[in-house]
Amino acid sequence: MKLETNNIVKEKALEIKNLNIGYKSKKHETVVAHGISFDLIQGELTAIVGINGIGKSTLLRTIGAVQPKLSGAIMIDGKELSTYSTLHLASKISLVLTEGLATKNLSVIELIALGRQPYTNWLGTLSVQDKEKTKEAIQLVEIEALQHKRCYELSDGQLQRVLIARALAQDTPLMLLDEPTTHLDLYHKVQLLKLLKHIAHKTNKTILFTTHEIEVAIQLCDKMLILNKENSVFGQPCELIKEAHFEKLFPTDMIQFDANSGSFKIK
The missing domain is CATH 3.40.50.300 (P-loop containing nucleotide triphosphate hydrolases)
Known part of the structure; x- marks a missing residue:
């Protein structure tokens, strides 16, 4: 409609x-x-x-x-x-809820890449397109400098941006x-x-x-x-x-x- x-x-x-x-x-x-x-x-x-x-x-x-x-x-x-x-x-639909992360030991880029799960094969292997979508999400939310940090190293505001980037990567x-x-x-x-x-x-x-x-x-x-x-x-x-x-x-x-x-x- x-x-x-x-x-x-x-x-x-x-x-x-x-x-x-x-x-x-x-x-x-x-x-x-x-x-x-x-x-x-x-x-x-x-x-x-x-x-x-x-x-x-x-x-x-x-x-x-x-x-x-x-x-x-x-x-x-x-x-x-x-x-x-x-x-x-x-x-x-992508969701960013208030529940805490199961683990904060993932790197930022690893967490964002999880947004691609609906599109990966059963092994979870990232394709070239999956990696590109992850990169685009990182750039759009302007967290390039954080992508290799561990999530436990982030402030609340930084982590919120990462979660938004994960939802964006889900496309x-x-x-x-x-x-x-x-x-x-x-x-x-x-x-x-x-x-x-x-x-x-x-x-x-x-x-x-x-x-x-x-x-x-x-x-x-x-x-x-x-x-x-x-x-x-x-x-x-x-x-x-x-x-x-x-x-x-x-x-x-x-x-x-x-x-x-x-x-x-x-x-």
């Missing part, structure tokens, strides 16, 4: 229709949020924001097929997510990142999100991430999803500001959103 944006026709990268997310056991179903609907198109950076515990990570993990949906539709290239095999889905049209700016100072938060926006626009990849950095996301993202248990809203940051959706995020007795500056003020 295609969308026309500023007279440029772009493909839909992801379609979410009336999605309910949460957890299900044999006897009980816990709905975290329901009725979520939005579409993402190629080459845009989109943030999922909302209060703590609202289900941002749950939504991202559900879209990434890490956990099952409760109901609704998740469509990639017009096909329901559940119809994809694990291997085929690995060529469509999927859709990238999902859970809280990529955690543990970073403001400068490095902005630096990383500007890098993600550059990658989305330059490579035409669709990047969806969760964040608590609402004010930074307002300034840098193409689209935003404000997640609520009910009535989640989606659109360009300027549209969401105009429609006063950020004012409803937090109790107004303590925090107030200033639409003129696009920032939150303490009352």
Whole structure:
């Protein structure tokens, strides 16, 4: 399916229709949020924001097929997510989650090359193309100087770039990142999100991430999803500001959103 944006026709990268997310056991179903609907198109950076515990990570993990949906539709290239095999889905979606690495003894280039696993043979042998994709990812994230270091030698910000490079090496049209700016100072938060926006626009990849950095996301993202248990809203940051959706995020007795500056003020 295609969308026309500023007279440029772009493909839909992801379609979410009336999605309910949460957890299900044999006897009980816990709905975290329901009725979520939005579409993402190629080459845009989109943030999922909302209060703590609202289900941002749950939504991202559900879209990434890490956990099952409760109901609704998740469509990639017009096909329901559940119809994809694990291997085929690995060529469509790459994930950067908050779980720690199983081992940090790998070199940076070895870790990034693991992103090529969906395309290698059963021995995991890297082809010329696999090595080229790994090299391109390293260059795009600007970590050439780190490629021969061991991962345990890296700072949090450097390791985050390496994990993004691994997802880039996987060469999927859709990238999902859970809280990529955690543990970073403001400068490095902005630096990383500007890098993600550059990658989305330059490579035409669709990047969806969760964040608590609402004010930074307002300034840098193409689209935003404000997640609520009910009535989640989606659109360009300027549209969401105009429609006063950020004012409803937090109790107004303590925090107030200033639409003129696009920032939150303490009352």
